[in-house]
Amino acid sequence: MDEKQVFMRIREILSGRQAIPVEEIGPDTRLKEDLEVDSLDLVELSMLVEEEYGIELFDEQLGAVNTVGDVVRLILESVSARD
Numbered sequence: 736m737d738e739k740q741v742f743m744r745i746r747e748i749l750s751g752r753q754a755i756p757v758e759e760i761g762p763d764t765r766l767k768e769d770l771e772v773d774s775l776d777l778v779e780l781s782m783l784v785e786e787e788y789g790i791e792l793f794d795e796q797l798g799a800v801n802t803v804g805d806v807v808r809l810i811l812e813s814v815s816a817r818d
Contacts, residue, residue, distance in 0.1 A: 762804035
């Protein structure tokens with residue numbers, strides 16, 4: 736699993752959930768301001784990510800997530816720590 740694969744998957748999830756074209760979502764896209772992700776959306780996203788990647792994300796980690804790139808980095812760090 737590499738950064739590009741994780742990014743593509745997160746972009747696909749966010750596009751479907753937020754009804755935004757996938758090509759409009761980049762690493763610097765802000766979750767709240769650009770994609771209108773609220774706290775419930777973030778919890779649902781974290782649950783999907785936890786299940787898909789076999790990791791556990793904590794509230795304090797999610798609180799530090801602002802962009803799509805932040806989500807990707809958090810996933811990669813969590814997978815690396817797990818392994």
